Amino acid sequence: MDIIKGKPIADQIKGKVQKAVEELKAQGKRLPGLAVVRMNDDPASATYVRNIIKAGENVGFVCTLHQLDLDLSQDQVIAEIEKLNQDERVDGIILQMPMPKHINVKTVTETIAFAKDVEGVTVVNAGKLFVGDKGFVPCTPQAVMEILHAMDLSLEGKHAVVIGRSNVVGKPVSILLQKDNCTVTMCHSRSKDLPGLARQADILVCAVGKAKMVDATYTNPDQVIIDVAINLDENGKLCGDVDFADVEGKVQAITPVPGGVGTVTNAVLLQSTLAAYQEHAIQ
Numbered sequence: 001m002d003i004i005k006g007k008p009i010a011d012q013i014k015g016k017v018q019k020a021v022e023e024l025k026a027q028g029k030r031l032p033g034l035a036v037v038r039m040n041d042d043p044a045s046a047t048y049v050r051n052i053i054k055a056g057e058n059v060g061f062v063c064t065l066h067q068l069d070l071d072l073s074q075d076q077v078i079a080e081i082e083k084l085n086q087d088e089r090v091d092g093i094i095l096q097m098p099m100p101k102h103i104n105v106k107t108v109t110e111t112i113a114f115a116k117d118v119e120g121v122t123v124v125n126a127g128k129l130f131v132g133d134k135g136f137v138p139c140t141p142q143a144v145m146e147i148l149h150a151m152d153l154s155l156e157g158k159h160a161v162v163i164g165r166s167n168v169v170g171k172p173v174s175i176l177l178q179k180d181n182c183t184v185t186m187c188h189s190r191s192k193d194l195p196g197l198a199r200q201a202d203i204l205v206c207a208v209g210k211a212k213m214v215d216a217t218y219t220n221p222d223q224v225i226i227d228v229a230i231n232l233d234e235n236g237k238l239c240g241d242v243d244f245a246d247v248e249g250k251v252q253a254i255t256p257v258p259g260g261v262g263t264v265t266n267a268v269l270l271q272s273t274l275a276a277y278q279e280h281a282i283q
Helices: 006-026 043-058 074-086 105-109 123-131 139-150 170-179 194-199 261-280
Strands: 033-038 062-067 092-096 159-163 183-187 203-206 224-227
Touching (some): 033 043, 043 261, 092 105, 092 261, 159 170, 170 203
Parallel strands (some): 159 183, 159 203
16 A cells, blocks of 8 residues: 655645746745735644745745734724735735634635635635636645645546545545546545445545544555545544555555645645736736
8 A cells, every 4th residue: 555645745746836936036026925924823723824934935925924813893804914015025825724703704804805815715706616717726735636646647537536525625626537538436524325335446646634434444455535624533633534554455556644635735825826926927
């Protein structure tokens, strides 16, 4: 059984981004700008933001953190995002979660200009993905595809089963898999005989958020499993939706948690930010 580690794939993506930024710098051009808007005091969020900013700076981006006061009104938050929309030095905008309860997250998210929505969370970019137009895709689904492409796996005609139907993973990854000519079955909490459906999969994408839910009864020996979720097990350790110990040696390949999809997701964010720069900033 192959364990598909994310770091080599992420490093390759970051290397390409860094090379492109070095070329821009050598030409004396403005460097890509990434802005993170944060309105919480959550320690996990703070760690994530630090890591994103560090990763961006490592490839040569100009990264800025916009830490907003927790008592700002929704209109004030929207005004801050509108400033970033108009700022020609900013190519990508991240709205970091969670946000205070008095903020309507959907309304604020939709304020982000779709051309700077590098996380692919706006309705405009979701629509572009649905109809096949060029736009920004949510980073985690794109990371799943980067992993499958890095495996040099022929996806055409493969049966992919996606467990989970969220707007940020399940739905978009099913569309991306179809674009690569997979036959896709989407499963969820109401699906009948979920293990039986999963056993039919050549590619099984697990994105439910239930620790170790997927055991060996969901698998077949030729299967590639992409475990998207990050959960805590009974001992407080990070794990995915897949019971790794139970399926080990019973499938062709699997991504680990941690060290799999999540590692590639951050690299995809940098890739999207560079794409945003190239789309509207190079004159």
